[in-house]
Amino acid sequence: MATKPDARRRVEAGQCDAYDPSCPSRPLLDRLADKWVVLLLSALADGPLRYSDLARIVGGVSQKMLTQTLRVMERDGLVSRRVTPSVPVRVDYGLTPLGWTLMPLMYAVKEWSEVHVEEVEAARATYEADL
Amino acid sequence: MATKPDARRRVEAGQCDAYDPSCPSRPLLDRLADKWVVLLLSALADGPLRYSDLARIVGGVSQKMLTQTLRVMERDGLVSRRVTPSVPVRVDYGLTPLGWTLMPLMYAVKEWSEVHVEEVEAARATYEADL
DNA sequence: CTGGATCCACACCGATACTG
DNA sequence: CAGTATCGGTGTGGATCCAG
Numbered sequence: 001m002a003t004k005p006d007a008r009r010r011v012e013a014g015q016c017d018a019y020d021p022s023c024p025s026r027p028l029l030d031r032l033a034d035k036w037v038v039l040l041l042s043a044l045a046d047g048p049l050r051y052s053d054l055a056r057i058v059g060g061v062s063q064k065m066l067t068q069t070l071r072v073m074e075r076d077g078l079v080s081r082r083v084t085p086s087v088p089v090r091v092d093y094g095l096t097p098l099g100w101t102l103m104p105l106m107y108a109v110k111e112w113s114e115v116h117v118e119e120v121e122a123a124r125a126t127y128e129a130d131l
Numbered sequence: 132m133a134t135k136p137d138a139r140r141r142v143e144a145g146q147c148d149a150y151d152p153s154c155p156s157r158p159l160l161d162r163l164a165d166k167w168v169v170l171l172l173s174a175l176a177d178g179p180l181r182y183s184d185l186a187r188i189v190g191g192v193s194q195k196m197l198t199q200t201l202r203v204m205e206r207d208g209l210v211s212r213r214v215t216p217s218v219p220v221r222v223d224y225g226l227t228p229l230g231w232t233l234m235p236l237m238y239a240v241k242e243w244s245e246v247h248v249e250e251v252e253a254a255r256a257t258y259e260a261d262l
Numbered sequence: 263c264t265g266g267a268t269c270c271a272c273a274c275c276g277a278t279a280c281t282g
Numbered sequence: 283c284a285g286t287a288t289c290g291g292t293g294t295g296g297a298t299c300c301a302g
Contacts, residue, residue, distance in 0.1 A: 089263060091264060
């Protein structure tokens with residue numbers, strides 16, 4: 001718990017600003033602002049899931065994007081990967097403590113799109129009509 | 132205020148699910164899960180801003196992406212665009228009531244990346260080391 | 263079952279030049 | 283000031299095949 005106060009101090013001191021393209025938080029934000037990251041973190045909200053479960057829950061995701069996104073999230077310390085060396089092999093993905101702090105935000109974005117999609121569609125229809 | 136209860140009912144009934152690629156909320160989520168959307172909505176948290184202000188605050192954004200992203204957000208009913216026909220012309224962008232409900236979520240994501248960037252960098256270093 | 267590897271079309275996006 | 287238009291490199295991402 002030594003890095004969080006430091007980071008918070010840097011943020012308050014304006015030393016870490018996602019508005020600044022040279023700040024490390026910018027590429028991080030770029031990785032997080034991703035459709036699959038939002039859906040995968042949301043899917044893991046209720047506990048660890050197997051690779052095939054994630055592929056089933058998150059519809060339309062290709063094997064490539066599923067594996068690729070999980071790798072990046074694992075690399076960033078958001079999800080943990082546990083391999084059970086059975087035959088066939090079994091792999092479970094779960095949220096790390098760090099990923100657990102991000103999940104609610106992503107879940108909120110997913111829910112927002114579900115709840116407000118009709119309002120957005122209506123706005124789009126109005127915009128088209130006024131064209 | 133008639134659409135919101137309907138939408139919420141549809142969500143609770145499972146008729147609107149971002150996990151389903153054929154649900155309209157999926158392409159919406161895809162548009163929202165964007166670096167520039169997060170930064171622009173966050174930038175408008177303190178009130179309307181001019182085009183040039185947004186370009187200055189959100190570093191590294193090209194004219195093309197700035198205009199394009201603002202157009203999509205306007206079309207989706209997230210931001211309002213008000214033109215003052217002076218010379219030279221002045222354009223102000225602000226959050227709509229709908230955009231105002233989304234802004235806190237995006238702002239939270241931006242702040243998360245700023246606060247936790249060091250932890251993520253540390254996780255990445257560990258991942259590289261274990262390779 | 264859980265990927266890794268490859269190919270390739272396409273969309274994205276930055277740079278640049280130009281305009282009311 | 284606030285865009286529009288266009289071009290071209292680059293990366294994304296789906297499909298497919300293969301492997302442990």
